[in-house]
Amino acid sequence: MKQLTSGTPRTPGEVSRVPITAGKIGAALRVLRRAAPAWNAPIVSFISIQTRDPFKTLISCILSLRTKDQTTAAAAQRLFERAATPEEMAAIGERELERLIYPVGFYRTKARVIRGICRDLLEHHGGVVPDEIDALLKLKGVGRKTANLVVTQAYGKPGICVDTHVHRISNRWGLVATRTPDKTEIELRRVLPRRHWLGYNAILVAFGQTICHPISPRCSACPIARACPRIGVRHSR
Numbered sequence: 001m002k003q004l005t006s007g008t009p010r011t012p013g014e015v016s017r018v019p020i021t022a023g024k025i026g027a028a029l030r031v032l033r034r035a036a037p038a039w040n041a042p043i044v045s046f047i048s049i050q051t052r053d054p055f056k057t058l059i060s061c062i063l064s065l066r067t068k069d070q071t072t073a074a075a076a077q078r079l080f081e082r083a084a085t086p087e088e089m090a091a092i093g094e095r096e097l098e099r100l101i102y103p104v105g106f107y108r109t110k111a112r113v114i115r116g117i118c119r120d121l122l123e124h125h126g127g128v129v130p131d132e133i134d135a136l137l138k139l140k141g142v143g144r145k146t147a148n149l150v151v152t153q154a155y156g157k158p159g160i161c162v163d164t165h166v167h168r169i170s171n172r173w174g175l176v177a178t179r180t181p182d183k184t185e186i187e188l189r190r191v192l193p194r195r196h197w198l199g200y201n202a203i204l205v206a207f208g209q210t211i212c213h214p215i216s217p218r219c220s221a222c223p224i225a226r227a228c229p230r231i232g233v234r235h236s237r
Helices: 022-038 043-051 054-064 069-082 086-090 094-101 107-124 133-137 144-154 164-173 181-191 194-210
Strands: none
Touching (some): 022 194, 054 144, 069 094, 086 107, 094 107, 164 181, 164 194
């Protein structure tokens, strides 16, 4: 696969110590996008692409928090076969809802959160998931990551969904220098060209899950390894 290069040629294994700046990010993302079909897409993005349903995207994101993708996918399928709208889901008893989504992480808490979200949607939004981040954040249990994911993946509106993968890789590249995902979102909104906002999360989450791991990333398999400054990386494969 063609490597993204930066500056003068380097010997095998040598890496750039120059950050991947806003001016270079487009080239890096194009390389990763070509490689992405060989990776497993993040499950919430996959559900959104398959359904284009803001409600399913929202609930899937709640289920996915601190849960493996395979577990989220199975739980989402069981739940949506039983109830696919806020009205149908609100009518499910809490114990049945727990059984449907088990064994996602914190399934009891998530069952209460989901029922509360459904009630809020019915009482305050006519059963329709809002398409604005500020309105989504007023739903109890919805944080910035979830709100951004719904707005970008389900509604196709500009936004940057920042999770641990996006936060880590953006700092590893030197595109930002931040300590928290919320600060990363603010900084990315400032430095990342707007045309890259929509696809940024899906590409980096898949990249982070398969290659750019938190510990000992698979740099030998990375298509942009020679251009990456590997900020904070102490060990790699």
